[in-house]
Amino acid sequence: MIMGVAIGSVSLSPGAVWGVIVDHLAGHPGNSVADAIVWEIRLPRVLLAAVVGAALTTAGTVVQVLVRNALADPFLLGVSSGASVGATAVLLFGAFASLGFWAISVGSVLGALGAMAAVFLVSRQGPTLSPTQLILCGVVLSALFESVTSFLIFRGNPQATQSVLFWLLGSFGLATWPQLPIPAIALGVAIGYLLTLGRSLNALAMGSEPAAALGTDVHQLRRNLFIITSLMAGVAVAVSGIIGFVGLVVPHIVRLMVGSDHRRVLPVGAVFGASFMVLGDLLARTIVAPQEMPIGVITAFIGAPTLIILIRRRPYLYGARG
Amino acid sequence: MSLELQDLSVDIAGRRIVSDISLTVPDGSFAGLLGPNGSGKSTILKAIYRVHRPAAGRVLLDDADLLSLRPKDAARRVAVVAQEFALEFDFTVVEMVMIGRTPHKRAFDRDGEADRAIVDQAIERVGCQDLAHRGFNTLSGGEKQRVLIAQAIAQEADHLILDEPTNHLDIRYQVEILELVSALGITVLAAIHDLSLAALFCDTVHLIADGRIIAGGPPESVITAGSVRDAYGTDVLVISHPETGTPHLIPRRSRSTPAPSSPAAHPPVPPAGTGY
Numbered sequence: 341m342i343m344g345v346a347i348g349s350v351s352l353s354p355g356a357v358w359g360v361i362v363d364h365l366a367g368h369p370g371n372s373v374a375d376a377i378v379w380e381i382r383l384p385r386v387l388l389a390a391v392v393g394a395a396l397t398t399a400g401t402v403v404q405v406l407v408r409n410a411l412a413d414p415f416l417l418g419v420s421s422g423a424s425v426g427a428t429a430v431l432l433f434g435a436f437a438s439l440g441f442w443a444i445s446v447g448s449v450l451g452a453l454g455a456m457a458a459v460f461l462v463s464r465q466g467p468t469l470s471p472t473q474l475i476l477c478g479v480v481l482s483a484l485f486e487s488v489t490s491f492l493i494f495r496g497n498p499q500a501t502q503s504v505l506f507w508l509l510g511s512f513g514l515a516t517w518p519q520l521p522i523p524a525i526a527l528g529v530a531i532g533y534l535l536t537l538g539r540s541l542n543a544l545a546m547g548s549e550p551a552a553a554l555g556t557d558v559h560q561l562r563r564n565l566f567i568i569t570s571l572m573a574g575v576a577v578a579v580s581g582i583i584g585f586v587g588l589v590v591p592h593i594v595r596l597m598v599g600s601d602h603r604r605v606l607p608v609g610a611v612f613g614a615s616f617m618v619l620g621d622l623l624a625r626t627i628v629a630p631q632e633m634p635i636g637v638i639t640a641f642i643g644a645p646t647l648i649i650l651i652r653r654r655p656y657l658y659g660a661r662g
Numbered sequence: 663m664s665l666e667l668q669d670l671s672v673d674i675a676g677r678r679i680v681s682d683i684s685l686t687v688p689d690g691s692f693a694g695l696l697g698p699n700g701s702g703k704s705t706i707l708k709a710i711y712r713v714h715r716p717a718a719g720r721v722l723l724d725d726a727d728l729l730s731l732r733p734k735d736a737a738r739r740v741a742v743v744a745q746e747f748a749l750e751f752d753f754t755v756v757e758m759v760m761i762g763r764t765p766h767k768r769a770f771d772r773d774g775e776a777d778r779a780i781v782d783q784a785i786e787r788v789g790c791q792d793l794a795h796r797g798f799n800t801l802s803g804g805e806k807q808r809v810l811i812a813q814a815i816a817q818e819a820d821h822l823i824l825d826e827p828t829n830h831l832d833i834r835y836q837v838e839i840l841e842l843v844s845a846l847g848i849t850v851l852a853a854i855h856d857l858s859l860a861a862l863f864c865d866t867v868h869l870i871a872d873g874r875i876i877a878g879g880p881p882e883s884v885i886t887a888g889s890v891r892d893a894y895g896t897d898v899l900v901i902s903h904p905e906t907g908t909p910h911l912i913p914r915r916s917r918s919t920p921a922p923s924s925p926a927a928h929p930p931v932p933p934a935g936t937g938y
Contacts, residue, residue, distance in 0.1 A: 405750075408750045410751070539761075540764075542761050543761055546749065547747060550744065550747075553711045553744075554737050554762070554764045554817070555735070555736060555737025555738070599753070599754065599757065600751040600753050601757050
């Protein structure tokens, strides 16, 4: 974290960074340039990256259990593509312009909620949400929303299109203090809630019938998990665009390190996901400085090889074999 | 500790799958549910452990309504072992058995000394000490089934539901698993595919056909060539097990296809139903 704040186009020593943070927490902020860089620009950015990283990892872990599929991630269930529709509408056509810098967030949250409701209604069979139905509906509706986004881009003007593409690839570049509290608290609460569900998730990982036999209210649990992870993904997309790979890969890396017991996977994953994202963001803004690379590029570049190396070392952990 | 089903009926997707199932499993006894594929054995069991909600009827545990208990409380009374399965994300054997403690735990409870002792004992009980730190997915079918029984033991319920626990297992494991279960001394209701095997282990059996009980009682009176023909639509010979005297089924080829052996080698075929 401190490293993430210290390194940048103007390098600062870790000591200087601590100094600024302590000054602010003590209530007498300094006036130096370092102060401005740390407090106004880098710190909110690093904090946001950490929260989003933890949220995507936690949500990814849970969605993989929810649909019993190792290839699932928080964006599988249509949320990110729904959010894209909302955000694209804002960026291209100025919807919600009166809301100022909240417009994109509101747009994408509304899009995410719409997508979530659609997937939920379509995939419901009686009282239960079946894993296969969820995956299929998520994938199909995602494709639909993506084509709506494409249509909007096609109809929009070229300059705005540029900003849409950058937004879609994900970035923490827009992080500011006023923007931080609401999503951070929302994601923090959601992570906290999911951390209490380790045992239930272990039971659910065996399948819905064994979980029922162990005294889990499977219908209710699945519904809660679906709604919470979708909201988390929606909020994460709203504040930082679509940062792929973290929610898919980090849970696997963590499982390979600590096993599949979710009482370990969830907390370790939250910390690891936060660090991973802060590091990724650090690389994103330093590698091609003074330009900034979309963080989605970085997360994929780090995440994919890491996972491949781990899987090749411990192949037996994955896949259902007789 | 008895388990009783009263006029239980279950609908799935608007279709009645089982109707008016009434049976009692007395305290500490081993009851078998027999019947052809699709006859509704699993459906009956799943209504007991809340996968299906009964359309009518009740499930009583010591005369109290099981389905009105909170799910967790019910799971402390009734454990389930179904057919072996694979996990998407592998747990170790110890972790798997520890999951059996779930209904005894609240959200923030940690695994205590007592839980670990119960898990160790359960693993020892099924003879899986050497496998304790192996991944569940790396085990053979029979080993997995023993681990699932250990999980049920760790659940500390006084009733056990088994849904075709010996499917896909070879003969050694079939016997071993049922031996293990009957040695637990708790009340057991098991759907079992193999009638001869069921006869060997069950105190009472209930034969299901088309979602209804067509016969119930001790294996000797229920498993006859006649009842098997009624339920399964096939002819079998029923002989008596030389050691236990329990009914044992011998399949027969249908009469329209002659056996490939010479006629002289054919012993006279006794009339069906007079077997044991």
